[in-house]
Amino acid sequence: MGHTLVICKPDAVERGLVGEIMARFERKGLTIAALEHRCIDRETAERHYAEHAGKPFYEPLLEFITRSPSVVMVLDGPDDAGDDIFAVVRALVGATNPAKAAPGTIRGDYGISPTENLVHGSDSQASAEREIALFFGTLVSANSKAER
Template sequence: MEQTLIIIKPDGVKRKLVGEILQRFERKQLTIRQLKVAMMTRELAEEHYAHVKKFDFFEDMMDYMTSSEVIYLVLEGEAVIKTVRTMIGATNCLEAAPGTIRGDYGNNSYHNIIHASDSPEAAQTEIQRFFGE
């Protein structure tokens, strides 16, 4: 069974959207295998977002991702990565379709409520990063 990592970002937690987001995943018959609430450290944020370090918004993103608690979860299901990526919508919320999580709740390109792994390889790396062995 395929797994993916989800991070409900600080804006999703602060705006009390966690239950709504989890409910959407459960309605799709996806299984929550692991879940924890934690502050993302600067070190973890830099590692996770290393691919955008060259952009001007990197420091703002680091401040945002370490500003309050996030929810980490591992979801499991058939084709879970594809299913979740469809459910969350485009990275830039302004381009995300209504009915997707980002389309319904996001604010901008990185204050976009949620992160989800984009491939099986990324999922494995990210699950290890945030949950360990």
């Protein structure tokens, strides 16, 4: 079974879009394996976005993701989804820039800004494992590996 991490970012929570976003994933056949409404602290944000350190948008990104609560979740795909779960989630989410995101995608329908773009989704198995462990610790990470 494929697992991935999705974050409904502060703008999604502030705008009351979390239910709609979660419903889109569920209607696609993905299930919620873990869910937490939380404020992401600076240290966790720095670790999560480490690959962007030093880039001009890094500091504004940290300020944004830590400004108010997010909803962090682990999604499971069907047994035969495997690595396709990342493609499925990213197709539902849409392009990073909402102006370029296709209608029918989360960002295409609800996104306003490239920097406040509602949702994060892991882009690979390696990223998902790292991100799930970062946000949910070894319990979910270990369970995810054991279920495969």
